[in-house]
Structures are given as structure tokens and as C-alpha cells.
Amino acid sequence: MRLGPTADEELFARTVRALLERRCTPRDVRAGFARKRWEELAETGVTGLLVSEEHGGLGLGAGALVAVAAAGGRACAPEPVVEAAVAAALLAGVDADRAAKWLRELAAGTAVAAVRLPVGGPRTGGGPGAVPVAHAAYADLVLVVDGHALHVCPAADACIGPVAGVDPGRGLAHVDISTLSGEPPVALREWTVTRAGWLGAIGAAADLLGAARAMLELTVRYAGQREQFGRAIGSYQAVKHLLADVLIAVEFAHPVVLRAAYSFDHDLPSAGRDAAMAKVFASDAADLAARSCLQVHGAIGYTEECDLVLWLRRVWALSAAWGDAAHHRAAVAADLLGPAPAPPCP
Numbered sequence: 001m002r003l004g005p006t007a008d009e010e011l012f013a014r015t016v017r018a019l020l021e022r023r024c025t026p027r028d029v030r031a032g033f034a035r036k037r038w039e040e041l042a043e044t045g046v047t048g049l050l051v052s053e054e055h056g057g058l059g060l061g062a063g064a065l066v067a068v069a070a071a072g073g074r075a076c077a078p079e080p081v082v083e084a085a086v087a088a089a090l091l092a093g094v095d096a097d098r099a100a101k102w103l104r105e106l107a108a109g110t111a112v113a114a115v116r117l118p119v120g121g122p123r124t125g126g127g128p129g130a131v132p133v134a135h136a137a138y139a140d141l142v143l144v145v146d147g148h149a150l151h152v153c154p155a156a157d158a159c160i161g162p163v164a165g166v167d168p169g170r171g172l173a174h175v176d177i178s179t180l181s182g183e184p185p186v187a188l189r190e191w192t193v194t195r196a197g198w199l200g201a202i203g204a205a206a207d208l209l210g211a212a213r214a215m216l217e218l219t220v221r222y223a224g225q226r227e228q229f230g231r232a233i234g235s236y237q238a239v240k241h242l243l244a245d246v247l248i249a250v251e252f253a254h255p256v257v258l259r260a261a262y263s264f265d266h267d268l269p270s271a272g273r274d275a276a277m278a279k280v281f282a283s284d285a286a287d288l289a290a291r292s293c294l295q296v297h298g299a300i301g302y303t304e305e306c307d308l309v310l311w312l313r314r315v316w317a318l319s320a321a322w323g324d325a326a327h328h329r330a331a332v333a334a335d336l337l338g339p340a341p342a343p344p345c346p
Contacts, residue, residue, distance in 0.1 A: 003258040005067045009060070013067035015044055020075035026307040032169055033078045033112075033138045042109020046081055050088040050199075055100060056107035057088065062199060062261035066206040073210025073318075076310045078169035080112065080135040082203030086196050087113035087143050090150060093192030102141065102152060112138060114155065116175065117145035117196055130174040132163045134321065137171035144177050145193055149185035151177060167317035169310075198264055198275035200322040205257045205282035208318050212250050212282075212289035215311045219243060219293040239296055246289045253281035273335040276328035283325040286315045 005013065023037050041047060049064050051057025058064070065085050072081045088106055091099040105111035114136040136142055139155045151158075155173075163172040220243060223234030233239050260278035263271040290312050294301040301308045319325070 017071040024075040024077045029076045047109045048107030050085045051107040055103040061265035066261045069203045069206035070210035073207035074214045083115045086200045089196045111140040113141045114139035115143045130176045133175045134170045136173035167313040201275045201279040202260045204322045205278040208282040208286035211311045212286040215293045249285035253285040256281040276331040279328045280325045283319040290315045
């Protein structure tokens with residue numbers, strides 16, 4: 001069993017990382033979503049990762065998404081790469097004639113998708129049917145799953161106002177599902193919605209690990225330059241141990257995320273539990289990285305002038321997105337202790 005990326009996936013990820021290093025500097029991140037950068041990502045195939053080849057995509061799986069999402073997290077790219085993959089997974093469960101146009105637009109990068117699944121719990125502001133949807137503020141297409149119904153609507157018709165969020169780069173906006181126009185809702189199988197949720201959790205986990213690595217590298221550089229009592233603070237054992245613990249947590253979480261992608265791509269019975277475990281490990285590792293790196297930076301880490309704050313806000317938002325660690329721990333417990341738990345990992 002090979003959990004790591006294939007040679008092609010690794011080459012693809014390196015290409016994406018090189019693109020983001022050039023086009024997604026901290027200054028670019030502060031400027032937010034950029035249509036031009038999205039088009040460049042589309043040219044490399046990022047927006048059509050999970051779109052089938054017949055619709056102009058690459059037809060890859062969660063393994064490729066992990067590699068690309070980690071690159072996005074490392075660069076703190078505001079573009080909704082994970083959402084594009086989840087949208088493709090949802091649309092793949094729709095009648096081919098209806099989904100073909102949407103899938104072609106996703107693969108070509110001419111449509112930016114925002115996704116909310118499933119809708120549940122209390123509504124928040126904006127009206128009785130309004131829910132906040134990440135990336136809807138600049139999306140072209142909004143996909144909202146309500147029960148087993150998929151609403152696909154132009155963002156101009158669905159969005160009713162921006163929402164202030166922890167991470168401004170996520171472009172939160174209220175979407176009122178009670179007044180959605182456009183195409184009539186599409187019936188989805190429960191399995192399609194379930195797998196889309198697993199895919200979102202796996203993608204977010206990879207993004208979190210990429211962000212954690214970026215914060216660690218940034219903080220190691222800072223600790224080597226910042227001096228106290230005539231010595232670089234990185235020379236003190238307390239700082240070394242703090243950052244070493246972050247590295248250990250990230251390295252331990254990495255194979256868990258790879259395992260989740262492998263289980264998803266091979267339709268293993270433990271796929272749901274593995275996706276939940278990936279989000280738990282990645283969220284915990286990224287939260288530890290955020291706390292520790294902020295502690296090393298001190299109060300300056302909170303300020304807009306410090307690049308660390310970009311990744312802090314990303315981690316705080318993504319740790320809660322696609323189910324937080326507590327939610328996924330409960331899912332793992334239910335799987336292991338339920339009447340028919342998935343078989344143990346080999």
C-alpha cells in the first residue's frame with residue numbers, strides 16, 4: 001500500500017507551489033481573491049482536479065487534492081481550491097446532461113464555486129433562510145445542499161450580503177436558500193452528499209497542514225533573527241522545544257491525511273472514519289502551530305503588519321470548517337463503537 005503521492009501528483013504539486021510562490025505573496029494574500037490567479041490555476045488543471053476528462057478536467061482523486069490543497073495552505077492562497085473539488089464531486093452525482101455545463105465551467109476556471117453542505121442548525125442573520133457560505137462573496141456559482149436537494153444558482157441571485165468572518169480571505173456571504181432562483185433543485189443520493197463531506201474534510205486537513213508548515217518556517221526564521229538579552233531567541237531550549245513539538249504534530253498528522261485520501265480514492269469501508277481522523281489530527285496540529293508560533297512572535301504576531309496573522313486567521317477559520325475536531329472525534333467514536341464499525345486500518 002502506497003499512501004504518498006505518485007510521481008505525477010508530486011510533479012503537479014510542485015508546479016502549483018511554484019506558481020503560488022510567484023503569484024501569491026503575503027501582499028497578494030492581503031488583497032484577497034484574484035480572478036487572474038484563479039485563471040492561472042485553471043490553466044494548470046487545479047480547478048478541474050476531480051472533473052472527469054470528458055468535461056475537460058483531469059479526472060484525479062483525493063490524493064491529488066491533498067497535494068494541491070497543502071500547497072494552497074502553505075501559500076495562504078484565498079482561492080477556493082477545496083470547494084471546486086467538492087463541487088465537482090457533487091455535480092458528478094447529477095444527471096449528466098444537467099451537470100455537463102457546470103462541470104466544464106469549473107474545469108475551465110470560468111466559474112468560481114462556493115459550496116455549503118449540508119444546511120442545518122440555526123440561521124444567522126440576513127433573513128430566515130440565510131446561511132453564511134464561504135467564498136460566496138466572489139463566486140459565480142453557489143451550490144447549497146439542503147437535505148438531499150442540491151440548489152445550483154448564480155451567486156448574483158443567491159447572495160444577499162457579505163459577512164464579516166475570522167479570515168477575510170474566505171469571502172463569506174449570506175445565501176438565502178428560501179428564495180433561490182435559477183435551476184430547480186436537483187435530487188442527490190445520500191451517499192453523494194456523504195462522500196462530498198468526506199472530501200471537504202480531507203482537503204481542509206491538507207490545507208491546514210500546509211498552513212502549519214508555513215507558520216513553522218516563518219517562526220523559525222523569526223526566532224533566528226529576534227534577539228533578547230544579546231542572544232537570538234531561537235537559541236533558547238524553551239523555544240526549540242516549543243517549535244519541535246509543532247513539527248512532530250505536523251509530521252504525525254501528515255500520514256493520517258494521506259491515509260484518508262487513499263481510503264477515499266479506493267472506496268474502502270473505513271473511508272468516513274479515516275476522513276474524520278484526518279480532520280482531527282490536522283486541526284489539532286494546526287491549532288498547536290498557531291498557538292506556539294504566536295507565542296514565539298509575541299504580541300506583534302497579532303498585528304496586520306506581521307505576515308503570521310494571515311496564516312493564524314486561516315487556521316482558526318479552517319479548523320472549524322467542514323466539521324471541527326470535536327465533531328469528527330464524535331464521528332470516529334460512533335464508527336468504532338456503533339453496531340457495525342468499519343474494519344480496522346491494516
